[in-house]
Every structure is written in structure tokens, then in C-alpha cells.
Amino acid sequence: MTVSDPRGFLSDLFDCAVKAADPHGALASHLPERPKGRTIVVGAGKAASAMAGALESLWTGPLEGIVIDRHGKISPTRHIKVLQASHPVPDMAGLEGSKAVLDAVRGLSADDLVIALISGGGSSLLPLPGGELEFEDEIAVNRVLLNSGAPIGAMNVVRKHVSGIKGGRLAKAAAPARVVSLIVSDVAGDEAARVASGPTIASRSTPGDALEIIEHYKMDMPPRVLEHLRSPAAEAPAPDDPDFARNSFSVIASARLALEAAAQRARELGVPAVILSDSIEGEARDIALMHGAMSREIRRFGRPFAKPVVMLSGGETTVSMAGGPYGRGGRNTEFLLAFARTIQGADGIDALAADTDGIDGSEDNAGAFADGGSFARMRAAGLNPEKMLAGHDAWSGFAAIGDLFMTGPTGTNVNDFRAILVQS
Structure with a gap:
């Protein structure tokens, strides 16, 4: 099965996860x-x-x-x-x-x-x-x-x-x-x-x-x-x-129940789903490297999971900040900007990362969408995404290309939600 509207699909999974934590x-x-x-x-x-x-x-x-x-x-x-x-x-x-x-x-x-x-x-x-x-x-x-x-x-x-x-x-x-x-x-x-x-x-x-x-x-x-x-x-x-x-x-x-609900929804829509973990911790950009490497491996070789597949994960990443000044963004947008760098140029990979409470850090977005063209679109908008990642300014990058994910406060909080769809 091919998902014709990847972002709509990923948003649907997020909604199911939040509903499970209602x-x-x-x-x-x-x-x-x-x-x-x-x-x-x-x-x-x-x-x-x-x-x-x-x-x-x-x-x-x-x-x-x-x-x-x-x-x-x-x-x-x-x-x-x-x-x-x-x-x-x-x-x-x-x-x-x-x-x-x-x-x-x-x-x-x-x-x-x-x-x-x-x-x-x-x-x-x-x-x-x-x-x-x-x-x-x-x-x-x-x-x-x-x-x-x-x-x-x-x-x-x-x-x-x-x-x-x-x-x-x-x-x-x-x-x-x-x-x-x-x-x-x-x-x-x-x-x-x-x-x-x-x-x-x-x-x-x-x-x-x-x-x-x-x-x-x-x-x-x-x-x-x-x-x-x-x-x-x-x-x-x-x-x-x-x-x-x-x-x-x-x-x-909890995150476990929310991810299980999202996985069930994906299967109902005809897409196999795997839950990597509901308790992933670590630096957001390091976790992004791991998710990006897995996504490329699936896309190129169909391992460790066959295509199409949506990988789900939860937990709470961290962003270490020393010195400054820094830009705007939370841990989910930082994760996605690092993830976008890892998969840049790759077709058939779409990702959503968002906080289930609807607010990523102290900004107005729940998270953002990313794909293999995110870095190129930021550069076309006159931005330097590498510099923005170094300066913890992921919000500004995704805002410039219209890829922020906005939900408003959801009334619940079971931590981060990450969904990565790999199709081709």
C-alpha cells in the first residue's frame, strides 16, 4: 500500500495517541x-x-x-x-x-x-x-x-x-x-x-x-x-x-498505551507498524541519528523492517545547552532538524515528532514534519539549517518552510511522539 498523504496519515496517528491518553x-x-x-x-x-x-x-x-x-x-x-x-x-x-x-x-x-x-x-x-x-x-x-x-x-x-x-x-x-x-x-x-x-x-x-x-x-x-x-x-x-x-x-x-493505539490505527489503515520503544532518552540529535540511520536502511535494503512501515517511538529526549545565545525550539523540532539532516535527499521518508501536550518546549507548536527535502527547502528560503541546528533554532527553520505541526494544548501529556513512515 502507498500512503498518498503522508502528513495526514502521521497526524491521524498522533490524534489516536493523544485520544488514548484522554x-x-x-x-x-x-x-x-x-x-x-x-x-x-x-x-x-x-x-x-x-x-x-x-x-x-x-x-x-x-x-x-x-x-x-x-x-x-x-x-x-x-x-x-x-x-x-x-x-x-x-x-x-x-x-x-x-x-x-x-x-x-x-x-x-x-x-x-x-x-x-x-x-x-x-x-x-x-x-x-x-x-x-x-x-x-x-x-x-x-x-x-x-x-x-x-x-x-x-x-x-x-x-x-x-x-x-x-x-x-x-x-x-x-x-x-x-x-x-x-x-x-x-x-x-x-x-x-x-x-x-x-x-x-x-x-x-x-x-x-x-x-x-x-x-x-x-x-x-x-x-x-x-x-x-x-x-x-x-x-x-x-x-x-x-x-x-x-x-x-x-x-x-502513559506513552506505552498511546503508542499502542497509534500502531493499531496504522494497521487499520493498511500500514504495518512497529514500536521501537516508549522510553527512549538521550540527546535529541543523537536519537535522530539512530532513527535516520534505520530509516535509510529500511529504504535501501528493507531491513530490519520491510517497506512500507511506520516506526513509532516515545520517551523524552534532551537538549544540552551551554553558553549561547540560542534560537527557538523544543526537543521535538531539534530532533526533526537533526533527522532531516540525516535523510536529506532521500525520497519516501516522512516523519512527525511532537509533544503529546501540544506544546514543544515553550513555543506555540506541538512539533513539526520533516522529509528528505526539508534541508533543501530551508536553504531555498535563504537559511543555513546546519547553523540553525548548532544554534538550537529548529523552530525558525521549520516555521520558514511552513512545516510546523500546530495542535494547541491537548489536555494530556504522555511525553514525546515520533512517527516515521518509510515507503520507498
């Missing part, structure tokens, strides 16, 4: 029993308002609470208050929101229930420095982490040990109420304690682990932060803490 459908089969007492809803992340709205439509009793979503378009709610804050760098609105979320769970009884709606992005949306640290210290930590090239899981280990709300501390504050965490995962392996730095999940990591990560990735952390990590204040609640005995959590949506 909060309403995901929440419906994971609702806890109504408590004798009050039901308090708290949460944070890029899917926070969508999850809150979905929960309101599904819950049969009274509820109240506060969740924090990022600035921009949000889903409407009736009873749950939605605050908005900055992502990926925290702001004062996030700090005040974090305090409000903590206040919402204080003073509860054992008959009360806390439903925590947690999704990716919650680490930045729940800033609250721990110990003697100040807000400026947490902002500095976040900037160092974002520029480090460390995978999201490693970054969140550091975040939870410099925080006054992450690493299970929010659940600790809610005791003796029962806490049920419903999680939309954006981390490799779907480890619940690492999503949004685990505000309601007991930590299996230690401050020593955070210090090892800082050393391994050669992070230039402020001295005050390092001093904090060597103090007792950096310890997070452990899994054997009795306050967590009645708590539970469920990962209700």
Missing part, C-alpha cells in the same frame, strides 16, 4: 470509592485542568480542591479551582499555588479522601523550596537541570530533594486522610514516584542519589543547594512511613 476515558476505570468524609482534589501538571474537569463529570458526590496548570488555555471546571503558573521555569504564581495546594490538605481526618491528579510538568508548577532554601534557589536549580542534558527521571530525583512539597511531602501533609494518586505518566518506565517529582508518592531515592546525579552530569549547582542536600531537611518520606499505609496510586495513561 483524561476522561483514563479516569473512568480508576475512581476510588466515596469516603465517609470530605473529598479533596489536588494536583499539578500539564493535564491538571483536563483531569479535574473529567473527574467532576465522573464523580457522583461533593468534591472541592485546587489544581495547578500552566499559563494558557485550560479546561473549564465547576467545583475544583484551577490556578495557573509558569512552565518550564517556575514563577511566583506557582509558589503561591503550591502553598494553596498544601493548605487544602491540612487538617483532614482519617475519614477524608484526597484525590491527587498528577501529570508531567508538575515539577515546575509546584515550586516550594525545602529547608532553608529560598525561591530563587529553586529557580536556579530548575535552570541548571534544564540545561544539563539529564533525563527527566534524573532531574526529578534532584527536584524532590530540594522541595518542600515534592517527594511525597504533599501526601505527608494530608495524613491521616487517605491519598489516591491518579497519574498521567511522562517518564520512562512509568515510575510513579518520578512523575512531577512524586508529590504524593513516597520516595525510594535519597539526597545522596541527587548529589551523585549532580556530579555525574557536571551540574553547576549553587553552594546553598549542595549544602541543603547534605542536611537532614533534604530527606523525603520513605515507603515504610506509616502515614502512607492506606495510600495508593495508579498510572492511568
